[in-house]
Amino acid sequence: MNKDVFKYSDCPVYRSMSILGTRWKPIVIYMLRDHKARFGQLHASIGTISKKVLTDTLKELEADGILFREEFKEMPPRVEYTLTHKGKTLIPIIIQLARWDNEHYEAKQVEKTA
Amino acid sequence: MNKDVFKYSDCPVYRSMSILGTRWKPIVIYMLRDHKARFGQLHASIGTISKKVLTDTLKELEADGILFREEFKEMPPRVEYTLTHKGKTLIPIIIQLARWDNEHYEAKQVEKTA
DNA sequence: CATAATGGTTACGTTTTGGTTACCACTTTA
DNA sequence: TAAAGTGGTAACCAAAACGTAACCATTATG
Secondary structure, eight states, X not given: OOHXXXXXXXXXXXXXXXXXXXXXXXXXXXXXXXXXXXXXXXXXXHOSOOXXXXXXXXXXXXXXXXXXXXXXXXXXXXXXXXXXXXXXTTHHHHHHHHHHHHHHOOOOOOOOOO | OOHHHHHTOSOHHHHHHHHHOSSSHHHHHHHTSSSOEEHHHHHHHHOSOOHHHHHHHHHHHHHTTSXXXXXXXXXXXXXXXXXXXXXXXXXXXXXXXXXXXXXXXXXXXXOOOO
């Protein structure tokens, strides 16, 4: 099934999943919650994401109007990513989701040892 | 990367994505928002999900404590799925997400025709 | 006897997503 | 001359997610 089937679905639950429903997107958005950041900063603060996947993720979020990319013509290059209004309005929802998880989370049980 | 790396992450944003971050999970949860449903009903009302994926999705949601499965020993079989408390508390968040999408959604532009 | 009905499972294949490694352009600094 | 620093890209590969088709058990009904 093609992503666009969801993207232009009649149902907003489907549609919002086409924007957010991958491993990294909510995390990248959350990282930008209160300040812009450069590519390298995002890469470092997320830690385990690869450059390629970060690039792809940022491009898709830009295409979906969640953030914008500002490129400075300097050397070495500098690029800053900032949430749009649409992106910022997502922050409270992501925070609620995190709070929901925290309230219901039970840490992994330690396995029985011999 | 293994799912469990996310599932037991320190960050609740990561963790909640390990529960919800697939195409169908929020949709299945939303379908159960105000009443239990049988397997066949879910399959029919979602429409485009395959039986296998619905089965997998329901199993994972059960394992994550979002819903429970009640099996009646009848013939032909009957199975009912119901949200747990944990699952129900997710509904307002999913609804907010849907509302967020609706507020920012712009329907697909019609392509220029010759 | 054949078919329908329910809630799956199994085997298999495809698509989507994520990851690795090497490499690039350009300038500054050592 | 060589390396460092930035924000990537390209080719390729692995894993996760999703999909299809056929099949199963059991009972009731025609």
